[in-house]
Amino acid sequence: AQIDAFALFNEIRANNAFMVCSGDVAPAVLPVREDLRTRMGWGLIYQIHGLTDEEKVAALSQAAAARGLTLSPGVLPYLLSHFQRDMRSLSSMLDSLDQYSLETQRPITLPLLREWLQAEAKEE
Structure with a gap:
């Protein structure tokens, strides 16, 4: 399998493919042949981890600011404790909340968020 993986890396490089x-560990510490280990370390290497609640709030705050949205304090922490916690759902929620705010012509506050969550729960 390691010979096949080595050949695949060489073919990908020869064809300018991606x-x-x-994996669970960085390529440098994988228990594989040295030539395969170096091939696996050729590209960009990222360690990915789940965001903490504080990092989620910061990311959502930045996304809101980039869209020109003003969120009252407490909206995002409340949302984290009363809504799905994955970033895809939270980002989608921000879109929906923005739309609801525009439709009702009200700023995004905790009461508006609660109202929106109740309306969403009734639709489901």
């Missing part, structure tokens, strides 16, 4: 790999 490959995405993932």
